[in-house]
Amino acid sequence: MFAAIRELGIELSPSLLEGSQALFAPFAPRPTPQSCLVERDMAYGPEARQRLDVFHPPGAGAGQRPVLAFVHGGGFVRGDKGAPEAPFYNNVGTWAVQNGLIGVTLTYRLAPGARWPAGAEDVALALEWLAGNVARFGGNPHRLLLIGQSAGAVHVAGCVAGHHRRRSVPVISGAIMLSGVYDLLSLQHSQFEEAYFGSDRARFAEASTLEALTRTDVPCLFTVSELDPVNFQQQAARLLEATWAAKRVWPRLLYQQGHNHITPILQLGTSWDTLGGELLAFIGRVV
């Protein structure tokens, strides 16, 4: 498996994205009526992309499970939580339920139609919805966690940094950011960053989350992949540098050996999984 991942290279080409999904699709855990039910496409806001799926065990009513909400990637301009029959990201919700959590996958408005901080605002709005509604699926509204990948990690970071302009967002118990971008000032911007953040350099400091991530009280966990493109590796290096300068301690930053930009989340719940145990260890400590 890891030799096959390596053959796909590091550039985020269609062949890497599709090839990575093809590798793990046959092994992705899927919801089943016996152990994992899914309530799909619930509206957490008025926009068409403000939708989320809740993965929960049958008959749960105690409302004590921690809630893990996944924010997909896609360069700010595409991506989805996945249709009912899609392996991804039904794997994330199913894995969550298999491991004692309530799983949530959500979509958000896309750039360039919806620009910064629309992503953080949508994630915050979804948190509000979960705080008010997740108990009926067995979730604890006071134990909400976010996990985002790539652009999704950027939106999670934006939410942690308070870039949403909402007053009363629920306090989250933890934030997990996989191969994200945190420092727009040092980043070499691609068309994807331009679509979401625009090209006005004066905004980049304001839109960066790096400093806030070193100061937040929210427990954070990060990953960087061995086969991440250089920009994402650079961002993780900046994260270490800024965290070290501020606190003289390493960020919780897991190096995903043998993985590319997207495989850490695709592998979740498969027999190759190098991340799930670490996520559970983190979640177990912070909830």
Added chain:
Amino acid sequence: MFAAIRELGIELSPSLLEGSQALFAPFAPRPTPQSCLVERDMAYGPEARQRLDVFHPPGAGAGQRPVLAFVHGGGFVRGDKGAPEAPFYNNVGTWAVQNGLIGVTLTYRLAPGARWPAGAEDVALALEWLAGNVARFGGNPHRLLLIGQSAGAVHVAGCVAGHHRRRSVPVISGAIMLSGVYDLLSLQHSQFEEAYFGSDRARFAEASTLEALTRTDVPCLFTVSELDPVNFQQQAARLLEATWAAKRVWPRLLYQQGHNHITPILQLGTSWDTLGGELLAFIGRVV
């Protein structure tokens, strides 16, 4: 288990060292006549501490297994490969054999009697011995790997950097360094560094391995632990910084969530093991 590790703190006190060993000792894999034999205390040099144990499967003769040689820690001034009945580091040799390797544990001369670069020289001498002798235990003399922890990682790094003054040391296939020290110039020295490296600052640049580690052709894998003392976390940060500056890529640097300075090696082969799979992935790629 991880809650118990956390309770031991981060300072390298006797209670942390003994407490960590007590936690994992009942679960440490041990050699058995059925699956893992040990040839003990073979002399790789004339000094009393130049001894090694070879862990090998019964009846092996093909000589094709990669060889993983473990170099213990102990602040340069103490430590041991472990007596026959000791859980540590018989666990390392046993785990190696269970996973298709030949395991080796070795001792080396200690400071202050034997100062820099005596550790690297002893490791190099042990490699020479293995190159000449390991085939009879089923090991491939052209597939030698080193793994060191703490001071042992320093000696492994010194060996990679060529600080031994030997001419013809076998080329190794990989080097694994757990919570080591690489940059003596930025390190706040303790009595342990002084015992081995002395207090002559002019020597610190020469004795540092940081730059060599960013340039070597030997594949390297590193760890830093969440509960490592600040000096070791600082050294890992320096390793990232120097590697990034030299190569614009992350070092293979595994963050050991929930672990202290010594538990990553103590856990090897137990049901909590967060490191063994990563070691095998690394070894599988480089041999």
